[in-house]
Amino acid sequence: MRDVGNRPTIADIAKRVGVSPGAVSFALNGRPGVSEQTRARILEVAREMNWRPHRAARALGGAQAGVVGLVLARDPRTLGSEQFYTQILYGMQDVLSAHSSAVQMQLVRDTAAEIDLYRHWASEHRVDGLVLVDLQLDDPRIAVVRELGLPAVTLGLPGEPDQLPSVWADDAEAMTTIVDYLAALDHRRIAHVAGPPVYQHTARRAAALRAQVSERGLHAGESVPTDFSDAQGAAATRALLSRADRPTAIVYDSDLMAAAGLGVALEMGIEVPRQLSIVSFDDSVLTRIVHPALTCLSRDTHALGAQVATTLLEAIADASSRVSVRTETPRLVVRGSTARPAG
Amino acid sequence: MRDVGNRPTIADIAKRVGVSPGAVSFALNGRPGVSEQTRARILEVAREMNWRPHRAARALGGAQAGVVGLVLARDPRTLGSEQFYTQILYGMQDVLSAHSSAVQMQLVRDTAAEIDLYRHWASEHRVDGLVLVDLQLDDPRIAVVRELGLPAVTLGLPGEPDQLPSVWADDAEAMTTIVDYLAALDHRRIAHVAGPPVYQHTARRAAALRAQVSERGLHAGESVPTDFSDAQGAAATRALLSRADRPTAIVYDSDLMAAAGLGVALEMGIEVPRQLSIVSFDDSVLTRIVHPALTCLSRDTHALGAQVATTLLEAIADASSRVSVRTETPRLVVRGSTARPAG
DNA sequence: GTGAGTAACTAAAGCGCTATAGTCAACGCT
């Protein structure tokens, strides 16, 4: 086997330095119990021998696995723009690697599979903590995570406050930002192509839109649910644009659907932005690549990931932590897809 | 600590059944040394107590970590559509989870960081094997992986044959398929917006294009290198289309660049497909979402990932394995972006 | 100059599991 390449153990270092393995352990972990002189000598030898801790051995002693889990529940056929999570991952890694930890990302088919995976991970001690994304109304994962005693943070605000530590941006305020802008351009009929209604953020955005519409006396504020796929995004757009009093502006819950919607407008001969304004809730290359480029909400996703990691590390260190970190509300980046409506 | 939630160990089962821990281990691992009757009893109790192996404990005994690594070296700013790797990941997982293994995916900035990570993983016994992607000419990772004694498979053919087990598709043939089709449509000036020239697949495609062009007596066959970003894809397209004898067809190494190229054509008032045909080497939502939808090479990425996982598992089981699995050549999916050139 | 206190260690147990070397009874064979 390849394991014959016997890597150095703590005992090897001990022998070489002439102390006991315990002393080496103390030295390497910055614990008291060895003189500064011996510590220095041990560290030197360890570096020289290129020693690295054996994670499994540490984990066995009850220590941490050095891995946090991030599960994405997606229908494999509707793999949308994973850009967002790629960035989140990147941001998390940057923080975690400084704590010699890593992210274990896994894709599963649905929430049931996600929950199975959590149980599995917990029973095998594979992860030290979890990041829960795509929060749902009455999310079943929260109870499971609590039952398993796994530290976790949610990306997005859970339904009830104080359920779990969370990192979130204000969806309602974000929607308000968009409506503010569209209303200022004199749009009166604004529609919303939303994600699946089970998601907290979708529900919050739809509610915010309704509130804004009634507050400002606008004409429409309907949210059309979809499964986030480009196909349903297109279909919803087609339906909205086929109406007699069709909206002059559509807000999309994802960049992918916004791009698909743009395609539909093109196909129906409706000019963007002259006859229809389009706003996307997500930013990515996609919004920049289509023509006209899409006005969208943009946020520093990398920083968001880093924040999530930081919060998770705290939750791991202090199981009773229940902090709720509010991040900056995404800001509106205006591009070519929005304008004052014609006529 | 949360670990107080004492999960059952093999010793607990032993006590309950009234045998020694060793016997339980035999029973659970399907090893001889226990009667069928006792084995059945042990398995029953294990299920009842919801026992799961503690991975760290197993790994400590020299067993496998149950994780394979996949590192993507990317400049965080030019994170393209990672759809391809998302699908690969999915395909791998489906195979690996049947062997109670998982993929550890990590994003790093460059190849140097990637190599560091491999050394780190190896020294910590974190992974059982690696998947090497985006193969380069004279790839430095191959020597490192060999030195570390880590089983690995390459996704894409390495420079020298028999360096490592690999799973690959024939890039030259794929390019030939495209040129065949374009030539049949009477395109004479075909250009190629390529990736960075260090990549094996880019080099192979460029070479195949040159070969085809000279063989068929076409007029151009230039490959313009880029960094895979939409910006450079757009710039390359702009340069090509600004020439007096501009190409009538452009082949792009990625869907992202193809979409960006389409945008440039639009911006320059060059009609697609009447005045310019566009072909992408990659398929994804992106190619379907733009207008016109892009003609592209398509392959079953999920199956590809599964194949990679299978090959890797073999390589882990048999370190001397050097199989080279050729997968089907991507097939051409014709959409609206290609046509007979005008005039 | 004796006892308490402390710094700097060592010894040893233990984390959960696997693996190897016994042990012991039942069996078959000459």
Added chain:
DNA sequence: AGCGTTGACTATAGCGCTTTAGTTACTCAC
């Protein structure tokens, strides 16, 4: 009857590390 076998176990060591409970040698106070 005595021998070697076999099957079904048990006992034990060990994987690499952490951690607790010692054990020294020293220092300091009175």
